[in-house]
Amino acid sequence: MGRGPGKGSLRAGLNEAQAEAVQSTEGPVLILAGAGTGKTRTVIFRIANLLEKGAEPRNILAVTFTNKAACEMRERVGGMVRREAAEEMTVSTFHSLCVRILRVHAGLLGYNTNFSIAAGSDRDGLIKQLIVRHGGAKQKIQAWDVASAVSRQKNSGMPVGEIPDDLIRTVAMSYQRELRARNALDFDDLLVLAEQALREFKEARDYWRERYHYVTVDEFQDTNGLQMDLLMQLVGPPHNLCVVGDDDQSIYGWRGAQVSNILQFGHFFPDPKVVRLENNYRSTEAILSVANELIRNSPSRHEKTLRATIRGGEKVALMALPGDEEEAFWVAGEIRRALAGKNGRWEDFAVLFRTNTHIRKVEQIFRQEEIPYRLVGAQSFFDRREVRDVLAYLQVLANPRADVALLRILNTPPRGIGANTAMLLLEHCREHGVQSWAAMKDESFTGQLSARGAGAVRSFVELIEGFSSRFRGAGDRVGEALHELLQEIDYLSWLMRSCRTEEEREQRREAVGEVGVALTDAMKRGRSLQEFLDEAALDAEPEEELEQKSGVTLITLHASKGLEFPVVFLVGLEEGVLPHWRSTEEGTRDEERRLLYVGITRAQKQLFLSYCALRRKYGELVRCDPSSFLEELGEEWIVERDYVEEMNALADDDDVNDFFGNMRALLD
DNA sequence: GTGTGACAATTTTTT
């Protein structure tokens, strides 16, 4: 990550601005840090400085954008100070922080502190059910419509009851009731409720203000209004709040992020010390010039200069390709070629694209070409069906009142509690206002069922109760207990039966195994089962997983924020892809430009840009034009290349080689 | 209640 000049002890190797930021420990601080200016390094030094000055590690809170970034920050601070000190700090995302707060104080709001988190497909599944229940299936509303409306509403501080569209509102309100009845919170609820708890209850506010004396927020340009509200509740006088960000890298407007949070930080926390980091230590002058040319076209930005410290550098290559398949092959070939001579590593390369679906082609070709790769955040590990199944079992074992999970595993794998029985169960719960688990143990419910149904329910209850106690005493041998449970319900063979290919079988089996590994690992680190589940719900990847995998990184532009790679390929630079056609419709084209800017500034030494004439979409070939953003780039630092021409040249070379080869063969 | 195959839709980006 962001490497500044030099290395070494605390104040060594920092430039003036960085040093100033590191030393500004009291009161509000705003660090405007352009891409590659050693932002992370500065933040880490600053925290180390706080500790050196005598701050208690447990009084330090650092909020990052992803859990991965959190782990990394903790790690790097740990490298500079006592490792135990790093362990005692709180380093987490806003969402994890809110879970922490609510596990203590949800009771104040009438919620149970052992709530579970409804995320990903569990949440969408629930919404889908409700759409059907309210007769919305025939109309054209989708789970997505409801989910995004609910999220928008919550993040802007309005009740779901005020959604304008009648049907969406009805489903949304029902969704909210359902969550509540099932003792579950979604991502947005975490923020909403934590903020509310702090705002309404002095007791909670005092508790957390007493806990955190120094707060740092990274990627501040991507915080939304609700998160700002939360910060204002959390950080009391003397406002020891340090925020770090770059308005040019604001790419989460669609999630409610407000650039005004960073542009008008002084509004919320008066008289902040402002520090600007403008020396870029990451990229060559060539790459940075291209980036600067692009971002200059961005309206309403903080005017700032980003200075290259690495002069010159290889020009940025702009490649035109006939189709997406050729594009993937070309990237593969280019990487091979680069590695052939020098002693580079696969990890030095990254391929960045706009959407997850674009990853597929590249992935497919890489597999074919035997280029090792690692996918970051494509289909999140924890959102795979088999993984969610296993997690649901664990959730129910941790807390059988976790209804969302309970309903998921009720008949997974099939055990004779089908749709009919489930329907009856839900009816019963709604009528009597009880939770599913209670109903299933209740004679007045099981009495309504057929003998077979009642038997199936009874043995399910026994299964869960049996393993519940088994798990409680398991300590760090939960992995074994989980294995036994899966054995008992014959989960794997059921799962395997539904697989089409051997490869799929392999992957799914592996995924199930990895849950066990991740669980055992979490236990070893002293986490509780519930904490493990929280992490799984809030985090896209199991940590160790990603670190171990090696190879070329395949990643979306959004997910690439905060990362850097020696060589970057930015593919699919076509009108309609980047900028995405949808953003053109929604009038958020500027954000797409920033997205491209983020992509460009990930590159350290070498950058390749590419676009295709044809791209396959839904199995259909579609004609594409080069992205209009490419017109904003000057010529000075760019080399335009054409795949077809190069292939022809290459073919000619081959002919020549063949010619000499044939000659040699003749002479021999 | 469960498993299969035909059929239809497909939502950027993520905690």
Place this chain on the structure above:
DNA sequence: ATTGTCACAC
């Protein structure tokens, strides 16, 4: 092209 949904046969 891929994925999920639905109707139908067991």
